[in-house]
Amino acid sequence: MAGTSPELQLKSMDIGIIIPELGKYGGAERFLIECLGRWQHQHQITVYAAVFNEALFRESGLTRLKTKLLSPRFEGENATLLNATLLPKMWQAEIGRHDIYHAHLWPTHLIDLHPMVWYPHEPLRQLYDQRYSQISDEILDDAQRKLHFYPKQTYDTVDGRHHEAILRVIETFDATGRPDRVVANSRYSAGYLEQVYGHPVSDVVYPGVTVSDMPELPSERDVVLTIGQLWPHKRMRLIIESIAQVEGVQLHIVGSGPEQQRLENLAENMGVADRVFFLHDLENYEVQILLARCLCVVFAPVREPFGIVALEALAAGKPLIAVNEGGFAEVVDDRCALLVQPRPAALASEIRKLFNDPQLAGKMGRHGREIAKKYSWDRTADELIAIVEDTHKKWRARHRTPKHISGPLFAIHYFNWYREGFGNAHWCDDRATGWVTDMPELGYYSSMSGDTISLHIDQMESMGIDVVVFNLHVSDDGLDIYQLTAAQRMLSIAKERNSTLRFAVNLCLYTRDSDIIEQAGSLLRDSMITDENYLLLDGKPVFMIFWSGAFDSDADVVEQLKHLTTGFFRMGVYTRPTGTAGVEKRKTHELFDAISQFSPLELSAPENWHAVWQKEYQGSSQASGHHCVTVSPGYDASHLTDPARTKASRPIPHNDGQTYRQTMKFALEQEAPSFVFISTFNEFHENSHIEPSQDHGTRYMEMTRDFVAKARKTWKPASARTGDPEKKMRSAAGKTGQGHAK
């Protein structure tokens, strides 16, 4: 395939690429790097790995990718089990939200993110090829066994008594991965994967090679080359033994690994140490130089799923002498490769044949190069991305979500009260700013408590709430880390409970310090906004900013906020009236895509509410077309002694629910709001809370539930009336973005 066919081309996708390590230049890593180099110009790509090699990225021209570090491997006692079971789940929690996930190597298939295309390269060799391969002198001692997990460069060791038990646990866990599509690197490997995982593997994408990269150098008939990591299953021992049987040739082994000392000893004992060379830390062009120099390439691994070395030999115009097992056998023929039984004498015989007949080697090499031209990296990258795109397309079709909201989202302002009431600026024993007159039914709870969070999630869901808005405060001391931690906990528990709730941040800024604002923005971007349950609108994360007017016309702050939230849907949460377009342009530099009122009751005297609210509703959509309306049960902070508060606020009593009903009535009169905000769930010190309390019990929560139900009927979109469950409002509200169905 020369290129991606037009019908397969989709618009740019946001792809999360996962690989355990991207530090050295092994076959799997090279495969991914070649693909990334081609994909980075078409798609937004974030690469996740526990190890990165920046030099490798630079050398490969990977300049348009984002990279994120994953937790490193466990070391020490029980590290093997933890790395095989817990680590992928930890990685899952660390990976941000993307349109699609493309994972390489074991055990990334255990990361339960979807849709996922897994390119395993090989099954876990330790389980399926090397389980019984350790000969007695390779076992460290009676008590310990060595285990190999690619791409780790050293052995794991486990207690010999528990060796089989550990392998069984890993085997059981290994089978639980459920990637949406598995792509094999050869038909041989596909069969192997089917046998191991029990799923059909119908996609095969062969690795590629770049023929034009290979330098032209005179062949040296006494130089035999092999490339591969120094693990037992690469059978370097076999190759060294075969070299010992061919007088006058040198063996160059490119690769490193824990077997090097054993292999060096072997070469010494066989009297060929002076003609066996172990080369490592080579740059890519240097490997190509060795390929160009050599007489032939010898390759003898156990059941190699593909074996990119074989293709590189062909591309370099060198005959391949290899064992007759493995995926590479599908791309070679007997005019470019000599495939034999894995026996030293058999390999030696073929090496000798070429050593004595360099012309034959040249002829085979020329034919091999013609074959290699069919397997370009362009072809590989195109074929694989076509599968990724196709998977994404099919997933989207199955989990279709409306691009534009056709009904309102019900969002509620939520405050993370922590430390059981004490130490919080707004819920404490400080009569000036935090005194509470109506206690929560739960008492002085902590928002850090999982029980509290679970209860709140239950309550939100029971009311039909779609979006929880975290009000997170940033002062001169920085982003309130307790609030952030409590919010993250709620996100995490919601995910574990498969909650349909979505979450958004309302940044409450009480500082002009640009460094602190920058830090807070970065922290939120990295820790919350990438979460799969974060609210998206029109494909963009919704970012709210509390706007009292303190930063009106402050170009520095406004421009910094604009920069911080580039690519987001920005919503102002105002406590001042919205100005005309000209006023807003002057004061906020068109920062906001939409505006909602935090406390509509405070905007004017009650007799003017309707007119003022109507004006606010009209102005709320700004340029986005998304209108917002806010309902609130009341507001009273008159018990606080802080002069700034007593002076600035106007107590609005609940009036036995009448105030709340008045705001609801207004809301229901509006034609098609995109957002209905409930202000607030639990701002007790301002008495705007609907959370069950000692004074009000569950009354305001029940009113909210009834309002949401009524509103959904009132604003039921045409599509929902057709009875198509896929297009029901609830579904649309619950999965506004492209999150993951559980």
Added chain:
Amino acid sequence: MPNRIPTADNISTLKMPASARKLHVDFRPDRLNLTAAGATAVLNIKMPDIPGAESAILTIDAYLLDNPVHPQGHFGWWSFSIDANRKFALEFAFRDGCLAVSSKTEEISDRWVNMDEPDVSASQSILVHVVLRHGINNSILSQQSLVAFRDDTALKHAVKQARAYLPAVRRDQDLLAKHNFNWPSESRLHIVAGALPRPQQLAGDLHAVALARELAANGVPCSLYATEFDSKLRGVVRNTRELLGKIQPSDIVVLFYEDRELNLPWLSELQCRKAFICLDIPRSPRLQAFDAQAHRNHQAAWLEMPAAKMFDIVAANSDVLAKEVAAAVFPDGKRDVVVMDFIDRTTFWDEIATNPFTQFAGPVLLCPARLEPNNGFVKTLQLFEKLLAIRPDAQLLAASNRPRHVYFKYIESLLATRFSGIQKNVSLRLDIDDADLKGMMQACAAMIDLSDTANQHLTDAEIFEKPLFTRGGPANTQASSQCNFRLFGTDQDKAEALVQFLKRPAAFKPAGREIHHREPARPGLLNLLEDLIALPGPLNGSAF
């Protein structure tokens, strides 16, 4: 400085260290004369006496001297399975274009004779390798070479050249009369090097030969030893293992260490005064792909360097290297590594005739570094490509002796492909004589050396009053920087700097060769010898 503890043993005789197992085949004469028609020549051989040598195999392997490759220049090989310590004679005969090797007393155990006889002209000399192989696994235990001459003129020329390489000791001179110290009359100096340069190509590797020549001219008896050297010099230069039979307790040994030295274990244990002088040994892995054996040797050279602690003086030829050597040899920091100043290259160049170099009309940028992966030639090409875009008549001239063969082929390949656009402006000159190199240095507009260090070329740049463009500073912090112009920034920035030079060479004019004649700040080789002799205690012994 280490304490010296003389013993009865080392006062009377020099005991051979146990590590000095003599895996060495002695043979005489140093060259074979086959100049007369139908002549035969005899090579007298003494087999080594080491344990296990009874199973060794002696192989004579013969090639054309000027084309020593298989099979075109290969006459054949003859193997003899011979007991340890045995003395016997081999007879060489050249008749009808064929070489024959035989022995009246020993049987040939195996042989291969090239039936496609090498194309020999009348004057072609023959390179003869004397190889000792392990009797079981056939690995090479030792290898030496000599030349069989078939032409009288060639033989006489070789003898003359060998005599010029290391002139006889001037007996009419008082020992080191020009210097302010006395050479002990009972002592002989043995200079040991790994590889010695060919007679006409000394500029690149002058140290050992320059020292030997200077001492000989000052009446100091000295001998040159090496593992690799031009086979035509055999006799003037001896294999290092031959030192074992010659050294006396009062002698002095100076080892120039620039690569792995297989003889280091026993050299370090010799109970006489001795100095270890380390020259640059690359540590970079970049050599592997081009010459794995050389890279392995470099690695081994560093790994084995701690044996140098047994030497009375350890020296290096730059500050940078001295620090690395100190870390390798004296990790406890209890002894210092002496930083040795350079040898007097001015005198050397003054004595070399000049072959004028007038080939190019445009400005010539001379790259004098050896074509080695570590020496930054690909970077130089990248830079020159940008320079050419601004100054199309510029020429890049690479002058390299003993280029790394595969690397040279790689550079040729790059010039034919990636750098094809600049190929006609790049000249690679290999195996050039010192006279040609002098002509190039005089004619060039500037020199460029993008290797890690550029000490020697900095000295030459001073002598020839040329700017030297480098990418780093000199390895010697006290070396003159008057000629050194560092190139900074991107390749484009560097190219612009070179163009500025070509536009206004006066602004880059070096201070001149008088800089090089400044009072040396550090000991030269003779000062180092003076220190060695002046160490406390009797001369005939080493504390190590």
